Amino acid sequence: MILEPIHCPNCDGIEVIKHGTTADGKQRYFCQSSECSRRTFILQYTYAGYSPEVKQQISNMAINGSDIPNP
Numbered sequence: 001m002i003l004e005p006i007h008c009p010n011c012d013g014i015e016v017i018k019h020g021t022t023a024d025g026k027q028r029y030f031c032q033s034s035e036c037s038r039r040t041f042i043l044q045y046t047y048a049g050y051s052p053e054v055k056q057q058i059s060n061m062a063i064n065g066s067d068i069p070n071p
Contacts, residue, residue: 009052010038 005014008031019030019040026042045051049058 006043008033008036008038009041011036 006016006029007014008016011031011033013031013033013036015032016029017032019028022028022042024046026044028040028042030040048054
C-alpha cells in the first residue's frame with residue numbers, strides 16, 4: 001500500500017487532514033498550515049466551475065474583456 005500525501009491547492013502544504021464529506025459524498029480536506037488563507041477544500045468537484053483553475057480563467061476573461069478563449 002502506497003500513501004501519497006494530499007497537497008493543499010492554495011499553499012501547496014502537506015499538513016492536510018480529512019474534514020468530513022460533502023452532501024454528494026465527496027471527501028473534504030482541511031489544511032492545518034497557519035499561513036494558508038483557504039483552509040478547507042475538495043480535490044474532485046462535481047461542478048467544474050467550482051475548481052480554482054476555472055475560477056482563475058473566469059477572472060482573467062472578465063478582466064481582459066474576452067468572451068470565449070480561442071482553441
